[in-house]
Structure formats: C-alpha cells, structure tokens
Amino acid sequence: MLEAFKKTEVYKSIFRHSYQDTQRNRALQIVDNVFLHLHPVRVPRHATNIGYTWGMGGITFLLFLVLTITGIILMFYYRPTAQYAYEDMKYLMNDVPFGPLIRNMHRWAAHAMVLTVMLHMFRVFLTGSYKPPRQFNWVVGVILLVLTLLLSFSGYLLPWDQLAIWAVTVGTNMARATPLLGHEGPFGPELGMMPDNDVRFVLLGGTEVGPPTLLRFYVGHCIFLPIIAAIFMAVHFWRVRKDGGISGPETPKKT
Amino acid sequence: MQQFFEILTKPDNLPIVFLLFSVIFFTWFAWTKAKKNDAQGYPVEATLDDKVQVWPYLVRVEFLATIAVMAVLVIWSITLDAPLEEPANRALTPNPSKAPWYFLGLQEMLVYFDPWIAGVVLPSLIIVGLMAIPYIDINPKGNGYYTFKERKFAVLVFSFGFLILWCLLIFIGTFLRGPGWNFFMPGEKWDPHFVAVLTNVDFSEMWPFNIATRMPDGSLNPAAFIFGAVCVFGFYSLGPLYWLRKRNTDFMKKLGLVRYAIVSFLFLTMMGLLVKILLRLIPTFLGMNPVKYVWVTPWFNV
Ligand code: HEM
DSSP states (O other), X not given: OXXXXXXXXHHHHHHOSOOOOOHHHHHHHHHTOTXXXXXXXXXXXXXXXXXXXXXXXXXXXXXXXXHHHHHHHHHTTOOOSTTTHHHHHHHHHHTSTTHHHHHHHHHHHHHHHHHHHHHHHHHXXXXXXXXXXXXXXXXXXXXXXXXXXXXXXXXHHTTOBHHHHHHHXXXXXXXXXXXXXXXXXXXXXXXXXXXXXSHHXXXXXXXXXXXXHHHHHHHIIIIIHHHHHHHHHHHHHHHHHHTTSSOOOSSOOOO | XXXXXXHHTOGGGHHHHHHHHXXXXXXXXXXXXXXXXXXHSSOGGGGGOSEEEHHHHHXXXXXXXXXXXXXXXXXXXXXXXOOOXXXXXXXXXXXXXXXXXXXXXXXXXXXXXXXXXXXXXXXXXXXXXXXXXXXXXXOOSSSSSOOSGXXXXXXXXXXXXXXXXXXXXXXXXXXXXXXXXXXXXXXXXXXXXXXXXXXXXXXGGSTTTOOOSBOTTSSBOHHHHHHHHHHHHHHHTXXXXXXXXXXXXXXXXXXXXXXXXXXXXHHHHHHHHHXXXXXXXXXXXXXXXXXXXXXXXXXXXX
C-alpha cells in the first residue's frame, strides 16, 4: 500500500524525489527541504567535526527552539499580574499534568542556553573565526549574546517569588547609577534625574520592582525579545553561509 | 562543609557546576589542539578539506547531538525541580540578595567599584569591546584553526577576560559570597551576623603618600583630588607612552592610531580592574587597610 501511495500525485507533490541513495538525491534531500536548506549541499569535512565547532552554535539554536515550544505551553497557564502569577506557578507545579516537566525544561534549557552561547563565543574566538570575512557576523553574535542574557533575565522575574523579585531588584538597581540618566549616577542629579523619572523608572514602570514591572518583563520576555532574537538568528545563519560557510584554514593541504 | 554542599547542590546553581567543568574541559581541549597544530606547523583542519555531502554526514551529527541534548535535558528536568520560593514580598529582603548567576561576575565587581562603573560602564564596555574585536585584531593568521603561537596576545587577553574575569568571578560570587556579600571559604558557615571589620582607606591616604581625602571640615581635599586624577590619567597615559616608543615599528604603522587607541584603552581598562582588585587584596594580606577609591571627586569616585 505504501508503494501505491508513493506513486500518487499527493506523495510526489510532497516529497518530489525518491529516496534512492544517489549523489543527486542526497543533494535534493537538502535543497528540497525548507528546514535543511539552511545548509549547503556539501561542506568541508572538518565542518562536520564536533571537535572543531564543539557544536555549540547548533545546540544553542536547538535550545532556543525548545524554549520557544515549552514557553508557549507555559503561556497557557500563566497570567502576568501580581495577583495571579505566583498562584499560577503553584498550580502549574502541583496540578497541571506534566506541568513541572514543562516548567523545568524551560528553566534548565534557559540556563543551558546561556552556558552554550558563552562556549560558542569562546570557540569562535579560539578558532579566529571572527577574522575577515566574518567580522560582521561576530557583531551579530554579540547582539545575540546580549539578547540571550536579557531573555533569561526577564524570564527570571516571572515566577514572582522571592528569588525572582530580589534577583531582579539587585540587577536593575544598577540602572540607578547610570551616568547622566540615573538618579544616583554621576551627573544624574545635576541633570534633574529623580527616582521617578530616570532610566530605572522606565525599565521598571515604577520606583521599585512591582506589578507594572511584571507586565513589562512579561511582554518583553514573551514577545519583543524572542522576535528580535529570531530576526538576528536568521541574519546570523544567513551570514554564516554568505561568508563562505564554516571557517577553515586558508592554506591548501601541505604535504 | 555541609552548608557548602547545600549551596553547591541548589538546583539553580547546577549550571555553574556545569560551567566550571565545561569551561575547564574546553580550555584544555582547545589548548591541546592548538599545541598540536603549532607543533606540526600546519593545522589538522587543513587535512580535512575535502568536501562531503551534508546529507548524511552533517545531518547525521546534528541528529545525534539533538538526541543527546534532549536526553540530558529531559533527565535533568525529571530529576530536578525548578525552584519556587515563598511569594514575592517586598518587606522581606533575603541576605545575600544575588542576581542571576550569569551576572554575578558584575555583582562581584561591585565590591571593588561603585555601581556606575560595575553596573553600567563595565557591561557597556564589555559589549562594545567584544563587538570591536574583529576590527581591532588585524593579525590575519589563525583564521579557521586552533593555534596559540600565531596569536599569543589575542588568545591570552581574551582567555584572561573570559576565564578569570567572567567565569571565575561568577564562581566566587555564587559559592563563596555569603550574607552581606562577605567572603566565606568552602566549609565555613555562612554567618548572617558576621561583620567584616574593614576600614577602607583611599589610595592617596596610603603610605607613603598620606594625603587625607577629606579636610577636617569634611570637604574634599584638593591635594587628594589632584593626586587621584594624576593616578588615573597617569595609568591611562601608559597607552600613549607605549605608542610614542613603538610608533615607527611596522606593526604599529599597520595598526594605525585609531585602532591602537581603542586597543590600549580597552586593554588598560581591563588591567585597571585587576589593579583595583589587587589594591584591595594585597594590603589585606599584609594586614593593612585595603584601598577603597583611587580618585574621589564631588561627582563620582573611581
Ligand atoms: C543565540 C545565540 C547564537 C546562536 C543560536 C548561534 C548559532 C550559530 C551557529 C549554528 C553557527 C554555525 C557554526 C557552529 O555551530 O559553531 C554559528 C557560527 C558563528 N557564530 Fe554564532 N550563534 C549565537 C551566538 C553567537 C555569539 C555570541 C557569537 C560571538 C560573539 C557568534 C559568532 C559566530 C561566528 C563568527 C560564527 C561563524 C563561525 C565559523 O564560521 O567558524 N555567535 N553560530
């Protein structure tokens, strides 16, 4: 029956080529697949070597996908208001089927992503892969690093427990001291900065971490930052290919 | 010791244990690769330059890596619950209050610098400095393979920044900083009533300078202000001085003044962190008062 199905127009319209192991089919497998066609058809052998890339860029991306999926599931159970947020977390952890699993995966994948993105950067530096022609992609990478940290940090507040609110308080207290723009920063008071009109106020939507902060961080965490990060990732992957694929030694094989 | 173990096994601290091991492992791993490439005179990567088909050779690796990562993640998530503490309460400040682990290096810097430096200027410089790297490193060698010999300065500076100033400080901030952000050795009890007897002095007040920062009436001593300014600007003038000595070398000519200015500013700032940390630690070990500020001004302190 499968054989018969393979002959129908429906099957052919979906898969387009047979699965015989030929050079041509191996190439088509890549080019005809929207997900795989991020790849070139052929790469230098060392690019498939985990020892060279450590696979950390790819793993970072995988974790980002995991975070997107688990994050969307979490959104079904979570209301970003001071009244409900914590209750929703309790409900999720105690009563929702597989709730703890989803939340744990989201949490641990987020931590792991911060770790892998740092290791990815370390690898890219050590192989000198930021050198021409890949300078700009390194800059895109740095932006992604910052976005990753911001995503993780904004998510930290959402459980609305003691850990969350104080970690974010410590983190955002720094903004008071911004030179010129913070009410405790150098030249801030001279420019008329007060607790209720400086950058920290804009960030928190108040003079302390409160309900408006929760909403702000929620929107940033679930909508704004992921979209920006996804856009920069698209640019990042596009540039990896446009810059000639994974970096490698210039010199031809020496004998 | 039991308490240290408790901190070590706090669910949110597990990533830092991973960080520790993976960073050490990868540093060692990259180091052996670089050594090998340097010793044999050509990179191993150059011998692997024949083309292979992505399907199946690359997709296969990606597939296996995906399965491995997902397996680890699922096991991790089944065995360890994400923390959920008491509901948020503004009236109850935990001691110590810590930022998320990846910012603890910066929080650790708060010990040595005022918030405007540790919390704002430093992070901005880290971001800008990282972005600048491709444009200020003009060494064409070492592109696309592991090496140390061909780019010693770059690898050393970056590794110092990443391994010591970023990862090690995260580690210290997580595991060795207790209540009041005081330093506790592993195994020492985190005593919330512990008060460190620290009388910090300013750099100008140290022997042999002995210039008081404040006048008896509490106003700023102009001599101390000038002394501090001389120290800070003197430190940064190491950059121009070095340039004056080396400007006629081929390397400097290729690098150009603008690039050099950026490199030397970023490098000296990074070293400045180290200097300030040492100004705090060395006197402490000698039983003297540690240094708080090098330069006190009416608007900010360094
Ligand atoms: C969300 C974060 C990021 C994702 C998902 C990501 C993903 C990737 C992937 C999949 C690759 C292909 C090669 C590999 O796996 O190593 C890559 C390459 C690269 N990445 Fe990233 N990356 C991220 C962040 C960064 C950061 C923080 C930097 C540097 C500061 C960076 C700089 C680069 C450069 C220069 C390349 C080209 C490397 C080469 O050709 O050898 N990326 N990235």
